[in-house]
Amino acid sequence: MSRTPTYAAELRAALSRAMRGVDERELARVTEVLVARYRSVKPASSPILASGVHVAAYAAYRMPATHAALSRVLEAVADRGVAPRSLLDLGGGTGAAAWAAAGAFPSLESLTVLDQVEAALALGRDLLADAPSPALANATFRRAVAGAWPDDQADLVTVSYVLSELDEHQQDALVRDAMRRGRVVVVAEPGTPDGYGRVIRVRTALLAAGWTLLGPCPHEAECPLLHSDWCHFAARVSRSAEHRRIKGAELSYEDEKFSWVAGAAPGVLDSQVTQATPGRIIRHPLKRKGLVEFQVCRTDGTAGREVVSKKAGERYRKARDAEWGDTLP
Ligand SMILES: C[S@@+](CC[C@H](N)C(=O)[O-])C[C@H]1O[C@@H](n2cnc3c(N)ncnc32)[C@H](O)[C@@H]1O
Structure with missing residues (x-):
């Protein structure tokens, strides 16, 4: 948990640069609003990232954490022998999963981030000025809305911290859309009982379609924690001085809890993926x-x-x- 994610320092530097000139008091105020909103489990009826300041606050206080979680997840997927050349990130916001994927998979050549909020995409593009890898520097950020994603295909499709903003019907549709477009699909959610519940639905959908689980589960039977606990993990995120100020936090780190599941479409395993985890x-x-x-x-x-x-x-x-x-x- 204490391992530092690849490109965490570079992302933090890019965020500091992008936040220059943004009013810190306003960032702190909107951060409080977002913290409260993300604690609620209600689907969003309109975009939560409602303005440029919401996007800046999200990037400053959440992106290092979702990046750290996704880095742990994608490194575990890389350990299974997955080496994608293309990434499609649905609901990718400011690009946390793209940064994590670039760190976990040196094989990546093309990265595409799709989201409904233009201001998030614009900030994501801006951060690329400090991108630590050529593939990441050339990532594409495009506007798209769930239910009307473009028909892009990719070796890897990520859905990172998005399902909680959708109702169950939309969640299932998003997962089907991800599976239609990707050979490997990775879904991550907050490491809460609700987040785990959504991940379990995705796991069930992957197995029902004959997909092979790449992690975290080392088996395809019912989750042994289903009735007593919830499966989640933690990634340590160091907080910059700015991050501490806008969040009103004192500790120099936080532990981001997350739940996740990854699956490979039928046939991918034979050609690409190594042994199951022990x-x-x-x-x-x-x-x-x-x-x-x-x-x-x-x-x-x-x-x-x-x-x-x-x-x-x-x-x-x-x-x-x-x-x-x-x-x-
Ligand atoms: C909590 S943020 C996560 C952003 C990013 N994936 C990450 O891990 O940091 C949720 C993202 O999902 C996007 N989103 C939510 N509903 C969407 C929809 N119906 N269509 C497209 N994007 C959506 C939001 O705009 C936002 O950027």
């Missing part, structure tokens, strides 16, 4: 003298405790470095 770490590991204790989701569809002791040699050394969200060493 088990997913679903809580902070407890590191004690001579042993590491994990809560793990296992390949047999159960969840429970696994202990790796010093006697395990190399496996123990890997276990000491393993973090919540990693695969079990």
Whole structure:
């Protein structure tokens, strides 16, 4: 959880530059409005990012966090052997998933971000002036509304923190649209019980269509946490001084909780993707003298405790470095 996402520093520098000249008091005021809005689970009847200041506030206080979460997710997908050449990001806003994908997949050649809010797309384009990779620098930001996405096809389609703004019918339609356009689809949501619930619906839709899960689940049986808990992970995000000021926060970091699922269309697995994961770490590991204790989701569809002791040699050394969200060493 403490690993720094690729391009986090570059994104932060780009955001600082883009925020120069924006009234900080206004940013702080609108940030409060957005924090309250995102806490509510009501679908949006009009765009939440309603003005240029809303977009700036979103980018300043949320984008580092959604970037950190997506970086963890996409790195886990990259570990499965996925190496996309093209990315389509639906509801991509200011481009957090595009930045994360550029960091996770050096194979990417073309990145397209689609969103309904022109001001978000404009800020996303502006941030590209500091893009750390040529593919990201050439990313395209285009206006499109869910239900009327253009017919682009891509190796990877991301839907990052979008479903919560839609009703269930629109969520299902968006996931179908993503599956029609992508060979691999990744959906991430806030790591709350509601966010997990939406992710479970996506998981069910992927499996019903014969897709293979790439993560986080190491199996395709019912989620063992379904009736007792919720599957989520955390990414540590360091806060800049500006970020702390506009959020009225004191700590120099925050932990972004997220839930996610990724699937590959039939046939993709054979040609591209490596072995299934041996088990997913679903809580902070407890590191004690001579042993590491994990809560793990296992390949047999159960969840429970696994202990790796010093006697395990190399496996123990890997276990000491393993973090919540990693695969079990
Ligand atoms: C919480 S933001 C997430 C932005 C970005 N994906 C991220 O992870 O930072 C939700 C985004 O979804 C977009 N969105 C919501 N409903 C949409 C719709 N019906 N059509 C297109 N975009 C939509 C919003 O404009 C906003 O940019």
